[in-house]
Amino acid sequence: MSITVQAVNHGIRDKLRRLGWRNPEWWVVMAAAVAWLFMAGISRTHASHTGISTGRDHVQGTLGIVAMVIAMMVPLTITNVRHVAQSSLWRRRHRAIAGFLVGYLAVWLVVQTIIVETWGLLAPLIGWGTAGGVAMVAAALWEIAPSKRQRLRRCHRTVPLAPRGWRADADCAHYGVSTGFSCVMMCWALMVAAAAFSHSLVVMTILFGVQVSGRYQRRPSPVLAALAVLGVCLLALAADSLITMAGQSHSMH
């Protein structure tokens, strides 16, 4: 009996080990999942707000930016992460992934911080509703822009990596940076929209879906993507207006 159990355990262990060999990106996927859980948690504790915008709590704001980038952008790089791992010596493959992510996240954290800070400064000046509308239209237009389509394939680019030493680390980080720039050129408008409507996890989830579709679909439909962006942002604007009106009505009474 115990021999059978041991054999089963051994079989499961072997399968898990092979799964890890074939999918070196497993911990990157888990990190993205944790980031989504973190954002969902913030969203729940702060009513309808994910806490990503700058404001009173800078620590929470920074954590929110980090979580948002890991949740929304890192899953788009799974093929790049696999390329880095498979192109590295076995003993270096997770280190190579880490190097790639350092470069990639560095680009996005800077860009996302600029987006959020700029949003925090500009939106109150021109009005949250107007700013949200501008962000929404810009994101929808960018989805159908030919220049976006021209850049789509660049995110899939692979590069040769040095096999060992500091050059290997530098190549991985550089590949992360260049992939990050390609992704920024593709997704900047959606990330502005995500920042503009960061009060809703639903908005971010749908925008994330648009990003994933654009990245991995055979022939992504720009019109459908633009309509999805417009639809979800309009719903968010409507929900925001209703909440505001309900709040005003409540205070009047």
Place this chain on the structure above:
Amino acid sequence: MFERRDVWKLGSEADPWDPIIRWYARAITALKGRARTNPTSWRYLAAIHGTFIQRSDWPQGATWNGCQHSSWFFLPWHRIYLHYFEHIVRRTIVDLGGPDDWALPYWDYNDPQRPNARSLPPAFRDPQMPSGDPNPLFVSERSQQNPDINNGGRLDALDVEIGAAMAETSFTGPSDDGIAGFGGPITDWNHSGGPVGSLERTPHGNVHIGVGGFQPPGLMSRFETAALDPIFWLHHANIDRLWEAWLGQVDPDRQNPRRARWRDASFKVGQGAPAVTLTVREVLDTTQPPLNYKYSDVSLPALAPDAVLAARFDVESVFAEEGAVPEDEELVPEMVGASENRVPLAAEPTEVEVAVETPSGPALREGAEGPQPRKVYLKVENVRGKELVAPSYLVYVNLPPGADPATYEDRRAGQVPMFGVLEASESDEEHSGSGLTFSFDITGVVQRLREAGDWDPQRLRVTFIPARVGAEQGGDVSAGRVSLYYA
């Protein structure tokens, strides 16, 4: 049942205008007369494969730039494409009063008993038809020297070599790690760029650039123009035939991928009424609807006597389980060494040394015979460039310095043809700019080197020799890296 026949066995060199070829020419003339926006026109059909026309100028709903390369969809996509083309040509021939059983011929250029077959079939070389009318099968934008293809020049024997492709035992490589197998690597939809399958590499790529030339590249040398040359369709019919021939080999049995991700992939070719949307699963047996064709001959005389062919070709092996993955595809490759710098592919031979480490992952733990890997792969990665100086490069492993490569044929890993390199080096809507990657199963080469005492487990030397040189200098093609994988 339609029968696709060898173009070199239709008619004779003195009188090559067999009715099958004559009707093909007449149909092409008719297709060329149709507007580009007509889905049955010559230019529209060619654009499905590739086009330089900007997307904003495409007809509404066009599925242009659709050809699949560097992908395990390379063979099924082109089979669907040829089916669509053949159907339109046949219908046109019927409309012109021709036979209703017309089938696309194939160009079998790799028969060692008929070296003439490496020349372009005569009906495709003459600018005029016997009637004195312009010959629609003739294209002037072809290789003009070495070989002068329109004047009967022959492709090099190495250009049409099928041994390496036919020796592959797995249709695709393990996972999506860039090792390609016979039919191409596991990918999603992929127009161009990335690792290239063995058959797509040679003879497919070599014949493209051998016919089209490379200084300057002719119609057959570019994805965007290849299908404008009438010989393109006969070349791809032969590639399709070689897929059948590969499957017909036994010991071990060759099998198509069994993954649903491959079998259920669907491709739409064309537009409007004649358009076809077919899954890979639907085109695996050519003798069944909707395809309904067979080849007059799927034997492989070029491989005799070593090739072991099945007495009867069965697409679905009764022993294979749906969804099961062949053993080769279960292997997990492990990189054990790579070059430190880019490797120029120039007019002169280039040599690169690779430091090799002892495997520490699956190749060590799962080696069937201790530390000996079951498979050894050589990869030439990210081959990029904008100007070619040679049509292809022969790749040798541990070739002694200064040695005559001809005396070390057993150390040849394969060839790196330049077809597709220019396209895959571009960074635009269709291309990532990664270039092409070539993987070679060199398990046999390494075994022979071991037996000869010339295998150093810590160091590998790889030599690239240009097959033909168009100019003494110039060209900017290079390989990003040369790497070694154990599995």
